[in-house]
Structures are given as C-alpha cells and as structure tokens.
Amino acid sequence: MSHAQAKVAVVYHSGYGHTAVLAEKVAEGVRESGAEAVLLKVESAGQDFDPLLDAITEADAVVFGAPTYMGDVSAVFKAFIDATSKPWFNSLWKDKLAGGFTNSHSFSGDKVHALTTLAVLAAQHGMNWVSLGLAPPGVTAAERGPDTLNRVGAFLGLAAQSDHVSPELSPPAGDRETARLQGLRIGEAALRWKRGAAADLAQAA
Numbered sequence: 152m153s154h155a156q157a158k159v160a161v162v163y164h165s166g167y168g169h170t171a172v173l174a175e176k177v178a179e180g181v182r183e184s185g186a187e188a189v190l191l192k193v194e195s196a197g198q199d200f201d202p203l204l205d206a207i208t209e210a211d212a213v214v215f216g217a218p219t220y221m222g223d224v225s226a227v228f229k230a231f232i233d234a235t236s237k238p239w240f241n242s243l244w245k246d247k248l249a250g251g252f253t254n255s256h257s258f259s260g261d262k263v264h265a266l267t268t269l270a271v272l273a274a275q276h277g278m279n280w281v282s283l284g285l286a287p288p289g290v291t292a293a294e295r296g297p298d299t300l301n302r303v304g305a306f307l308g309l310a311a312q313s314d315h316v317s318p319e320l321s322p323p324a325g326d327r328e329t330a331r332l333q334g335l336r337i338g339e340a341a342l343r344w345k346r347g348a349a350a351d352l353a354q355a356a
Contacts, residue, residue: 157185157186157338157344158209158210158211159210160206160207160214161177161188161189161191161214162191162193162203163215164218164227165216168317169218169318169321172318173322173327175190176328177216177330177331177333177337179334181337183334185338186211186338189210195227196226200234204235204237207244207247208243213249214337215269216251219264224265224269244278246278249272250281250337251273252309253265253308254311254313254326257312258312262303262305263305282308283305283333287304288304297323297324297325298323300329300332302325302326313326
C-alpha cells in the first residue's frame with residue numbers, strides 16, 4: 152500500500168497570519184511522514200463550507216487549527232464548527248483521527264479552552280483524538296527560549312505563542328518545530344490507521 156493513500160486535512164483559520172504559519176508547518180510534518188497533506192483555509196464566517204467539509208470527509212485524519220480569541224477559538228472558526236453538523240448527521244467523520252493547534256499572544260490566554268473546543272468537536276463526530284505527544288520542556292523559565300519545543304507546556308495539542316509582529320518573525324522557531332512534529336506524529340498515525348483498516352478489509356475478504 153502506498154503512503155499516498157493516507158490523507159490528512161489541515162483545516163484552519165488565521166486572523167493575522169500567525170496561525171497560518173503553524174498550519175503550513177503541520178502540513179510539512181504530515182508530508183514528511185509520507186502521508187498526503189491537504190491545507191484547507193477557513194476564510195470567513197459566510198463562506199461556502201461544503202468544499203472543506205467534503206475534503207475532510209475524503210481524508211483519513213484532520214488537524215483543526217484556530218487562533219485563541221477571548222479564551223476560545225475565533226468566531227470565524229466557530230462558524231465552520233457549526234457547519235460541520237452536515238457531516239455529523241450522517242456520521243461521515245466517525246473513526247477518523249483528529250488533532251488540533253491554537254495560537255495567541257499570551258503564554259496562557261486560556262488556550263487550553265480553545266484546544267478543548269477542538270477536541271470536543273472531534274468527539275462529537277466520533278473521531279479519535281491524537282495528543283501532541285511531546286513532554287513539556289525540562290528547563291527553568293529563564294531557559295525557556297524561542298527555540299524550545301512545546302515551550303508553553305501543552306499536552307492536548309499544540310499551544311503556540313505569537314508576538315504582535317510580522318508572521319515572518321513570530322511564532323518563533325520552537326513553536327514552528329513543534330507544529331512540524333505534530334504533523335509528523337499525526338501523519339504517521341494516519342498511515343498506521345490506514346494500513347490497519349486495509350488489513351481488516353483483506354481479512355474480511
């Protein structure tokens with residue numbers, strides 16, 4: 152079975168470009184795993200979401216990404232979440248893999264609430280959540296610099312931090328690398344998931 156048969160959708164909203172940087176790095180990691188990455192950008196709350204929903208339905212896994220605004224995902228991404236009721240009615244996303252990432256200016260900003268929103272979305276669809284899988288840094292606060300992996304110390308998903316500067320400068324290298332590793336982890340999981348499903352079908356035949 153070729154790796155290309157495992158497909159991972161990365162669906163995200165980015166208000167100022169910082170979350171888009173993370174989405175690109177997640178997709179990079181997915182591709183490094185040998186799986187296919189499909190980037191899907193949520194542009195506005197009023198757009199036609201059907202093409203995005205269809206692309207996720209065709210994928211084996213999905214990574215949800217949104218900035219954290221006022222302690223939760225952005226309103227634009229929430230509109231997308233509400234639109235997923237269409238595949239929900241027919242259980243079209245059941246048993247897919249899922250993961251998530253978020254980004255905000257502060258180190259906390261209640262980002263875990265946004266990640267929980269994404270995990271609950273996956274659970275409502277009967278999906279299987281893939282955690283970040285990276286231990287928090289075993290360093291002092293003073294040593295926790297911009298190159299540190301999982302520098303915020305999240306477990307549920309990627310929680311990144313961006314300053315109010317150009318997306319070319321922030322989020323920093325550590326957060327970008329953490330996003331790449333998240334994509335690699337989910338891509339590898341999707342490949343295993345796909346191979347297992349194929350083996351079950353072969354046995355049934």
